[in-house]
Amino acid sequence: MIKPVTVYDIAKEANVSVATVSRVLNNSAPVKESTREKIAGIIAKHQFQPNALARSLFKKETGMIGIILPDITNPFFPEVLSGLDIEARSKGYTFFLCDSVSSNRDFTEQYDRETRFLNILMEKQVDGIVLIGGRINLAKPSKEMVQEVVEAGKRVPVLLINGNLPGASLHRVAVDEKKGAELAARHLVELGHRNIAFIGGFKQMSNTIQRIQGFRNVLRESGIKERSDWIRTGGFSVAQGIELAEELLQLPIGERPTALQCANDLVAIGALKAARREGISVPEQLSIVGFDDIPFAAHSIPELTTVSLKCHEVGRTAAGVMDKLITRTKVAKTTILSPELVVRESTAPPAV
């Protein structure tokens, strides 16, 4: 093992006291400019890695952005990240991803992990923190959950993607999810569907609440009577999609929905599988609409009609906002992007 350079080695080589090196490292008290440069130079010239703290104090920034996200195995997040990464990289930043997913999908554990990551990222002296998913999707987060992020925001720029924390007044980049759900529902109504169910999501989460609101708005404006038992939440996974769709598709023909609007694409892929199990052909006997437009939405057979949340654009926009926050450039508190309907193969007029 190579012995790391210590403050003593630097002091010795610069022929100054350890206290002087500390002053430069901590930027805590005036040091003669020529001495400061000499010390900086010695640290810089060493083949050894200067420690991150020292570097960041010299450079005033680390070039590092931490991202806290809830589940890297949901392809939605990697897509947003890849847009974010491309843009941020061109501006000289590098990312750390922090996956807060709990081993047993326990939300309390997940939010605890978010707290831990917030603390670690601050300790590691990142230049900025991006939160996507997790607690910022809760309709009613606890005061502590909000306060922790607000406190982090006092130390380092914090940006929320596709979520919010009531009263926190943090910078946000988000897609209008309610509008997205309206686009999906309107598409089904325009195809002639009147028996439409909504499946998926978590009812305590604001993203689900907004998607259901958009869905219900369109039913109401179309004069379609809403059936509360045809709005079924329970999760965002393929497995949940299979389960929720099965419940509805096992109803007798004529009593079951002719179209399923899904909380996300994974749920829609589950619905495709449930339909196949029940021998119901998509889109001839059942229309299915997804949400997000992850790559697999275009890879499924049939390809999914869905609502694009423009993952890449969201990511790129977020990187731009974060750069402005770090460089203290004025930027709008909230940036809202518009979703887009993507019609593929999984929707058609209802069978007569």
Next chain:
Amino acid sequence: MIKPVTVYDIAKEANVSVATVSRVLNNSAPVKESTREKIAGIIAKHQFQPNALARSLFKKETGMIGIILPDITNPFFPEVLSGLDIEARSKGYTFFLCDSVSSNRDFTEQYDRETRFLNILMEKQVDGIVLIGGRINLAKPSKEMVQEVVEAGKRVPVLLINGNLPGASLHRVAVDEKKGAELAARHLVELGHRNIAFIGGFKQMSNTIQRIQGFRNVLRESGIKERSDWIRTGGFSVAQGIELAEELLQLPIGERPTALQCANDLVAIGALKAARREGISVPEQLSIVGFDDIPFAAHSIPELTTVSLKCHEVGRTAAGVMDKLITRTKVAKTTILSPELVVRESTAPPAV
């Protein structure tokens, strides 16, 4: 902004010199035990975040593991990570993910980013670094590429997953990929296929070379004449799968393969789509085998027959090995896991 605690505040409160605090922080010279404890106590009690460096020097470890991977949008990696994370978390570690993917799939840029991440992780004083994919999958990496990782391994435990660096003598956890490819090919041969093509992967990568070797071994042992134009590489994506499969499926019936062995599941999903475009039904007219067993292999229609690389088990095993490296417990240099054939719906005997 809250003013961070500096070495000066600590020294003042502990009623010792800055040099003494520095000695404790750097662990560089003896300090009376009672004084050391007093200083540690003052830092610990502060509401302010002690900086990461100070913490890690007190604790002798940061509890952080950095993972460098080549493309988070390939679902194979999130699956391995999720196994790794569950196991490592139970041992008290936290992860940073570093995605080296280049914006335009430029490999030179990707390997440069790996170098940058290696340096950053060392600066951030992580306890260990895991490499998966990227340069460690190259059959012939440059000397510099190997040397950089060897140097990192001198400072901090480095573990390679499913790859290798010739001559580097680093710890590895890997699945026997050649054996996996043999399982897939033998399955097709046992179903009665004699006209089998291999598609996907990159010919300069050791993972592809091993998978093709396994494929060819089985053809040879089965007395099937190999056709070099039926081994087609070009990438690991769905788009590549579509393109490579199209080339073969556009050949006239009787002259085209009756089965496709794919370099990974994404390529197989592309092959499913190509077959559908050409009006060829799977598995009746064409058998398709994937590789990896990502979640979408079970979500596609028809569900993919594939080779499980046991992502979760690889991840969990890697976390265990990394923990042993960090705690300096003896552990085997190389751990090889066995892959497993998973028969689902995309394979059947050839049409007569």
